[in-house]
Amino acid sequence: MILETSNxxxxxxxxxxVSGVNLKIAPGAIHSIIGPNGAGKTTxxxxxxxxxxxxxxxxxxxxxxxxxxxxxxLAKVGLARTFQRxxxxxxxxxxxxxxxAIRSREGVSRSIWQxxxxxxxxxxxxxxxxxxxxxxxxxxxxAGALAHGYQRALDIAxxxxxxxxxxxxxEPLAGMSRGDRETIAALITELRASLGVxxxxxxxxxxxxxxxxxxxxVMQHGEVxxxxxxxxxxxxxxVRKAYxxxxxxx
Amino acid sequence: MLAASLALNGLVMGSVLLLFSxxxxxxxxxxxxxxxxxxxxxxxxxxxxxxxxxxxxPFWAALLIAPIGVGLLGVLLDWAVFARIRDRxxxxxxxxxxxxxxxxTGVLYELGGRNVQILAIPSxxxxxxxxxxxxxxxxxxxxxxxxxxxxxxxxxxxxxxxxGLRVRAANDDPEMGACLGIDxxxxxxxxxGVSAALAAVSGVVGAPIFTAYAAVGDKILILxxxxxxxxxxxxxxxxxxxxxxxxxxxxxxxGYFGGQLALMLLFVLVMAMLINWPRGFFGEGxxx
Amino acid sequence: MSDSLAASATLSRDMVRTTTxxxxxxxxxxxxxxxxxxxxxxxxxxxxxxxIAAIVALSLDLLMGSTGLLSFGHAAWYxxxxxxxxxxxxxxxxxxLIVLPLTLVATIVLATIIGFVLVRQIGKTFAILxxxxxxxxxxxxxxxxxxxxxxxxxxxIPVPKAFGIPVVRPDVWYWILYGVLLAAILASFHIxxxxxxxxxxxxxxxxxxxxxxxxxxxxxxxxxxxxxxTLAALAGGLFALFNGAASSDLLxxxxxxxxxxxxxxxxxxxxxxxxxxxxxxxxxxxxxxxxTNSWLIYFGGFFVLxxxxxxxxxxxxxxxxxxxxxxxxxxAAS
Ligand SMILES: Nc1ncnc2c1ncn2[C@@H]1O[C@H](COP(=O)(O)OP(=O)(O)OP(=O)(O)O)[C@@H](O)[C@H]1O
Ligand SMILES: [Mg+2]
Numbered sequence: 052m053i054l055e056t057s058n059x060x061x062x063x064x065x066x067x068x069v070s071g072v073n074l075k076i077a078p079g080a081i082h083s084i085i086g087p088n089g090a091g092k093t094t095x096x097x098x099x100x101x102x103x104x105x106x107x108x109x110x111x112x113x114x115x116x117x118x119x120x121x122x123x124x125l126a127k128v129g130l131a132r133t134f135q136r137x138x139x140x141x142x143x144x145x146x147x148x149x150x151x152a153i154r155s156r157e158g159v160s161r162s163i164w165q166x167x168x169x170x171x172x173x174x175x176x177x178x179x180x181x182x183x184x185x186x187x188x189x190x191x192x193x194a195g196a197l198a199h200g201y202q203r204a205l206d207i208a209x210x211x212x213x214x215x216x217x218x219x220x221x222e223p224l225a226g227m228s229r230g231d232r233e234t235i236a237a238l239i240t241e242l243r244a245s246l247g248v249x250x251x252x253x254x255x256x257x258x259x260x261x262x263x264x265x266x267x268x269v270m271q272h273g274e275v276x277x278x279x280x281x282x283x284x285x286x287x288x289x290v291r292k293a294y295x296x297x298x299x300x301x
Numbered sequence: 302m303l304a305a306s307l308a309l310n311g312l313v314m315g316s317v318l319l320l321f322s323x324x325x326x327x328x329x330x331x332x333x334x335x336x337x338x339x340x341x342x343x344x345x346x347x348x349x350x351x352x353x354x355x356x357x358x359p360f361w362a363a364l365l366i367a368p369i370g371v372g373l374l375g376v377l378l379d380w381a382v383f384a385r386i387r388d389r390x391x392x393x394x395x396x397x398x399x400x401x402x403x404x405x406t407g408v409l410y411e412l413g414g415r416n417v418q419i420l421a422i423p424s425x426x427x428x429x430x431x432x433x434x435x436x437x438x439x440x441x442x443x444x445x446x447x448x449x450x451x452x453x454x455x456x457x458x459x460x461x462x463x464x465g466l467r468v469r470a471a472n473d474d475p476e477m478g479a480c481l482g483i484d485x486x487x488x489x490x491x492x493x494g495v496s497a498a499l500a501a502v503s504g505v506v507g508a509p510i511f512t513a514y515a516a517v518g519d520k521i522l523i524l525x526x527x528x529x530x531x532x533x534x535x536x537x538x539x540x541x542x543x544x545x546x547x548x549x550x551x552x553x554x555x556g557y558f559g560g561q562l563a564l565m566l567l568f569v570l571v572m573a574m575l576i577n578w579p580r581g582f583f584g585e586g587x588x589x
Numbered sequence: 590m591s592d593s594l595a596a597s598a599t600l601s602r603d604m605v606r607t608t609t610x611x612x613x614x615x616x617x618x619x620x621x622x623x624x625x626x627x628x629x630x631x632x633x634x635x636x637x638x639x640x641i642a643a644i645v646a647l648s649l650d651l652l653m654g655s656t657g658l659l660s661f662g663h664a665a666w667y668x669x670x671x672x673x674x675x676x677x678x679x680x681x682x683x684x685x686l687i688v689l690p691l692t693l694v695a696t697i698v699l700a701t702i703i704g705f706v707l708v709r710q711i712g713k714t715f716a717i718l719x720x721x722x723x724x725x726x727x728x729x730x731x732x733x734x735x736x737x738x739x740x741x742x743x744x745x746i747p748v749p750k751a752f753g754i755p756v757v758r759p760d761v762w763y764w765i766l767y768g769v770l771l772a773a774i775l776a777s778f779h780i781x782x783x784x785x786x787x788x789x790x791x792x793x794x795x796x797x798x799x800x801x802x803x804x805x806x807x808x809x810x811x812x813x814x815x816x817x818x819t820l821a822a823l824a825g826g827l828f829a830l831f832n833g834a835a836s837s838d839l840l841x842x843x844x845x846x847x848x849x850x851x852x853x854x855x856x857x858x859x860x861x862x863x864x865x866x867x868x869x870x871x872x873x874x875x876x877x878x879x880x881t882n883s884w885l886i887y888f889g890g891f892f893v894l895x896x897x898x899x900x901x902x903x904x905x906x907x908x909x910x911x912x913x914x915x916x917x918x919x920x921a922a923s
Binding site for chain 2: 657659661703706709710711712713714716717718720721722724725728729731732842843846849853883884885886887888889890892893895896897900
């Protein structure tokens with residue numbers, strides 16, 4: 052397992068946002084996490100990536116117990132994420148956004164004097180990453196000026212630039228047009244194939260999730276109610292209940 | 302002996318600080334504004350006390366009129382100035398109140414604030430009170446009682462009145478407050494007004510002890526800032542405890558090491574505390 | 590969509606060009622000051638003070654404009670530098686190539702310790718603590734009045750030497766100060782374009798995201814704080830040597846307010862804006878305070894006004910006006 056959480060728990064006041072979650076992610080998988088609004092999916096991501104400290108439980112990533120590690124430290128060992136609300140550097144150019152992530156792998160404060168050669172190497176690597184998410188032509192644009200779909204793609208590109216072993220994507224398809232969703236979905240499959248990166252996706256579009264994933268974890272009220280390959284999830288009674296008449300019919 | 306008398310004076314100091322800091326916490330809670338001009342309101346109160354006394358009014362009248370005047374000025378400032386930057390980034394509100402502090406201090410300099418003046422203690426409050434073996438000037442006892450009474454009154458008002466309910470709702474979550482149909486503009490006007498008036502009361506009652514001049518509020522502002530940080534930014538009960546802690550530290554520090562060193566001591570303490578407890582005594586300071 | 594994008598790309602190129610022109614013009618004008626103030630020595634003194642103010646402004650912009658940390662007590666470091674340099678010159682040696690580096694090292698140490706706690710706070714607590722720090726340094730002058738001279742200020746700083754040669758001529762002084770300013774400006778531009786500068790900007794813009802790409806935001810903020818404090822202390826040290834005395838006024842919060850004003854007036858993060866802001870402001874202050882003694886009122890009032898109507902600073906407002914003008918011109922042409 053590349054990522055394993057054991058009994059991970061977080062309460063906000065009386066609210067059990069995440070309680071006793073055991074998650075196992077196999078290396079190279081596309082693993083989806085689904086669940087109704089407020090199920091605790093984003094909170095789970097926050098716990099895994101060190102954004103908030105867990106009340107109890109452990110996170111093991113790539114063989115190390117990383118519980119309580121800071122986000123920057125986790126990013127350095129290959130754990131990247133994207134955000135439910137797009138989080139990019141809007142005033143920097145598109146290529147700068149990605150270059151920044153690449154440079155951060157090497158440590159920025161030591162490189163006040165950067166040779167033109169290494170600068171060019173970084174830019175060309177950044178252009179490669181942009182190429183993967185279909186942003187190559189927009190490299191000089193200000194990130195904030197991109198359309199919503201492109202901003203989401205840039206968010207992913209920043210994560211990829213870290214050369215992560217595992218990337219957590221929080222609703223990468225949210226608020227996108229039909230066409231854009233297909234593009235990003237194809238991108239996710241493509242990324243796994245070409246980079247071998249493990250991908251964990253939170254997504255509401257159940258039909259898409261069924262198509263995309265190797266395995267699906269279903270959350271409700273902060274707990275895991277099912278964890279199985281897509282075919283089994285489809286037939287799971289508890290999951291049907293959780294979604295009631297929702298999009299799950301598909 | 303000295304220690305006991307310092308302790309009593311520390312409580313006096315703490316009470317004044319409490320009254321002053323409450324206004325700071327209130328504005329912060331509702332408007333998320335750190336008001337750098339709060340000290341200027343204190344100076345304004347103290348100076349107004351002097352002007353009113355010089356114009357022949359008795360102390361009690363000054364104690365009533367000055368806070369009302371400064372409170373109204375607060376409402377006016379909120380309406381005319383703060384309202385312009387309501388939805389701007391936090392940076393702007395800091396800069397704005399800082400500029401306002403400069404402006405008010407500048408005005409006070411022109412209105413006689415260059416010289417240090419002392420407000421006379423009313424005859425009824427002269428003399429000393431014996432507390433056990435310690436003598437405490439009557440005025441200081443009055444000062445603390447007044448500050449404590451006003452604090453209790455304010456807390457009760459916050460707890461029981463309609464206005465208090467709205468303040469608390471907005472304090473917990475400004476957006477939620479808006480959802481409850483709270484008129485944020487009027488609420489902010491009133492909060493800034495009350496906050497300014499509280500600073501002015503502290504200024505007037507403090508004027509016989511801390512004196513009055515254009516920049517008299519500077520020092521208490523720093524003490525109050527230390528108070529709200531120790532108590533946790535935005536935490537009411539944190540501020541109450543912290544005010545007395547700061548009051549005692551200041552007075553003991555002054556008693557044993559001299560005034561300026563006490564301030565430094567306090568600063569080091571606050572910094573040390575922030576390393577371990579960045580959210581104040583009760584861990585309920587805001588971190589956004 | 591693509592049109593407006595193309596336009597904004599051209600605009601930023603316009604802005605770069607405007608900035609470069611401004612830089613060259615200011616640099617040339619600035620360097621020539623001693624040549625035409627020969628008959629008016631006080632003008633040269635005033636110009637030297639403006640240059641020092643510009644260095645302080647630049648130092649604050651290195652903090653506010655890079656990582657977005659707002660210091661309300663920057664005079665603390667300016668005053669610290671002034672007193673420490675003055676004392677070292679008095680007690681150790683008037684050789685400025687010794688006392689100034691000494692001051693810088695001391696500042697780096699102290700600013701690292703204090704900054705370590707400060708930069709870990711949220712913005713508001715940071716702002717409050719910087720204001721308090723200013724008051725603490727102010728208090729320190731009086732606590733140590735035995736060495737600092739307390740109320741009377743630090744008097745009798747000897748005429749400094751460079752390589753053993755006394756520096757007395759006002760024009761030489763001016764060129765030294767001016768050289769430091771130019772070097773600081775160039776260094777700032779260089780840092781801004783370096784990976785470090787980009788990382789700082791990223792923190793200013795989106796600290797959370799910066800952490801998740803592995804940037805050590807704590808250390809990076811601390812670095813910008815220390816760099817900023819050190820440059821301010823250098824300015825203070827130069828002032829003390831130039832002026833031959835230092836007073837507690839240097840540490841007054843009005844002084845911090847002024848520095849903040851230079852930066853806000855000039856436009857946070859524009860590097861050259863705060864420099865111009867400082868120069869214009871210092872000269873204006875000199876003339877306005879010679880005709881009225883209620884300078885603080887105008888200062889405070891202007892401060893409030895700027896924050897309300899031109900939060901990007903005059904430089905920012907002008908350049909956006911300029912680009913709007915440019916855009917409408919292009920629009921008319923097409
Ligand atoms: N910082 C916080 N403080 C208090 N409550 C929180 C906080 N963060 C999340 N919650 C609560 O925890 C619960 C889980 O939230 P979370 O964002 O993890 O859900 P989610 O599954 O990502 O939902 P969505 O699909 O809407 O994104 C929600 O009820 C939310 O209101
Ligand atoms: Mg979510």
